[in-house]
Amino acid sequence: MKSLIKKPLSYYMLIIFVLSVINGLLLFPIVDNVIILIAILIINFCILTLFLQFFNVNHMKPLSKAITILSEINQGNYRVRFHFSGNNIIGTISKEINSLARNMNEYSIQEKMQREQLTTIIENTENGLVLIDEKGYIHLVNRKFLTIYGKTMKEYKGYLYYEVLEEEVFHKTIQNAFLYEENVKNEFTHYEGTEKVYYQIIGVPIFNEKNRLKGAVLVIHDITELKKLELMRKDFVANVSHELRTPITSIRGFAETLLEDDLKNKEVAKEFLTIIYNESDRMQLLIEDLLTLSRLEQENFQLIVNEIDVEGLLKDIIPAYQMKARKKKISIAFSVDEKLKFKADKEKIKQIIINLLDNAIHYTQEQGKVSLAINSTEEYVHIHVSDTGMGIDKAVLPRIFERFYRVDKARSRNTGGTGLGLAIVKHIVDVHDGKIEIDSEINKGTHIHIYLPRK
Template sequence: MNSYRNRLFVIFIILTGSILAVLGFVLGQLFPFFIQNFSTETNIDLNKEEIAYISRHFNYIITFLLLVSLVLIGCVASYLIRNLLDPVENITQTARELTKGNYRARAYAVGPKSIVELRNSINSLARNLQEIEKTREIEEERLNTLIENMGSALIMIDREATVSIVNRQFLNGFDLNIEEVKGRNFLTLGLPEELEKFIDHVFLTELPYRKQVEVVVHQEIQYKQVYGAPVVGEHGRWLGVVIVMHDISELIRLEQIRKDFVANVSHELRTPITSIKGFSETLLDGAFKDEKMLLSFLDIIHQESNRLQMLIQDLLELSKIEQHGFSVNLMPTSLQEVLIRSVELTSPRLDEKNMQFDVDIVRDVTVMGDFNRLIQIFTNLIANSITYSPENTTVTLRIKENEEYGIVEVEDQGMGIEKNEIARIFERFYRVDKARSRNSGGTGLGLAIVKHLIEAHFGKINVESEVGKGTCMKVYIPLKKSN
């Protein structure tokens, strides 16, 4: 705009100067004739030298006046151009700001009526755009709030199969963060295979689809009610798909527990009760007269009654832990002291199989935990390692830590666990080797109790296992926070 103004000013001055120069030249040429006519009419006798002298001075005066006029005209022209072009420049700059998205910009141009009307129109447009932008921001904030707090996992995938929208529930559910998800192809996120197949189905059919899928997340089986639908824009243009997942794991788990509880408890109780009943009937039928047989049968009845008592105690313990409001007494606790006590309690069973402990503790770690409950956790894990390991092997205990957790690893050289069974070992009554577990006196409730106790400590447990080589249980308990 400044260069345009300068060019206009230069052109105006050149044209004005040219006209004045031509006018001055014409006047300079005509002036001697005016002098001669004037001298003739007034009878004043002027010779040629005098006429030339007067003409020369007249030319000087004319030139001076022309220069003065040119300067005055230039000033007037600059003023007029500035008053005409500056408002236009101000309005143009405001329009540029609006195109950049700065809807707070306003024009302050003054001038002719047309300029004022143009300014008012631009300002009215800016106010309308600002209101629209404010409304859009409010609606976007409401939408984001709804998406983040809807309680279900949501992910929107565009036409190119890249993630455009994802909420916190989805990220937390699959241990992802927004940086590694937004703008990435959904097939590169490492989602469970069943979920990827579901999304592919919605992409291929472009029709709403609902299905219950079973996925494994962090070695835990989860059940999701998944709903997928195509996203259609204006004029029927297909924009992508949206996937909403409701976690129904707790409902499925409760339903399964309700179905299996009676069957499992009946099955677990049947063996000891049958043994006790059978041997007692045999004794009543006259076998008590044989002292050797009497003692043998009474020993079996005693063992089975102990097994029955253990099962009932574990059921009561699990029921207590699962009650709403159950909590543990969290206080600064030494993991080293917990492991020492756990080792003392399990050493007799270790000696029976001629096994040994390998303790790897670089330094002690203090966590927030319940001392007795932590002993219960690690005693159970160590006892399992001993039970499922052959004789003359080693159980390794390690204490580590990271930024958030104190970590205890219990590693054995036992039979190992199949990958497809790892997610189920924390279920009630689930046994990897059912026959061996019963022979060892296990109730199938130990790991279920362990998992609930760890969760009560706000911790977590991971399982690494290889069939034929052994299993490593990693327990994470939150560290004591430094003041």
């Protein structure tokens, strides 16, 4: 059909001419008048030519155009349109072709968008990705993966995975994903500069519609934060055990001696019992601090926020610390705006002040000075505790809020410190959305500023 339509008009004219001649030959025996015969043939020829012309303009040419347009669509040009306004079958064909072109255009736009979205996701995901076919050839590695290994796509694409992936764990993961046809997880470490990064690698087998293995995707993600948390948890358990072991060993030792001595020497017994009492007291403090920290860290922890008046807040604190300071011959000054009222969790704020004053007195020598000031602006309440004590080395300043971190372990223990006071302070300030500033100089003293937003 296509080749017939494509034939030139002269071809059909020739056929008409040949048909007219055959017609003339057939009519020749019937019509004996030659002029009439010629006239019939000419009329016949003219009618057929006119019909051919009409057929050509209305059908052949549009059909030929339709074929050209369909072939363009076939080649992916979906913007072509067929302009034909007739109401006949060609008109219907033209509408259908235009609708086909529009739909194809729409599909191609959607498909392009989906492809682009997929590429954007693959390229911008925080995970490294590698796509491998069932024969083990690499088809795709994303940007994250390339940045981990500092290589280019060319160095991977089209190669067998065991030729270009260096880590042994990759080979094992791929092989097991292929072998067991299920997700396989492994972990490995990789040095980025001097930094050790922990990665988890997951091999995910891919199947086609017939459930046949088609390849595998490797997903690599950074689990360094998770590992650090795990390490911190382990450290924490080790620290707690260590902190508890010291007083328990001491209690046990003194109790044993007392038992052996059968309480004969009253003086010694009293002295040992005092030690046992003090040690158990320290254990209790430690456990209380641990419980406070654990409560603050609980997911559903909620502050009990009420309006606090500073006078009420300091009512019990001031006399107790005046006494403590007097015992150590330290002068203590309170400079607070007693009329000040603000919204916060009263018990927690008390705990902040107690912990800071405790430290100020503990780490200040006799004759030193300690002060507490509470003021406010429109935006925040400012709690300022300062001392003229031993100070803290600048190098370790950022660490003093860590749990169990002490600049001088022996000194902290001797003064009854648990090593958790500032960790608790930091937590309380954090849950109030506040901030802490610390300024300290060795042998000059320490200033701690706490800013709590006024809600």
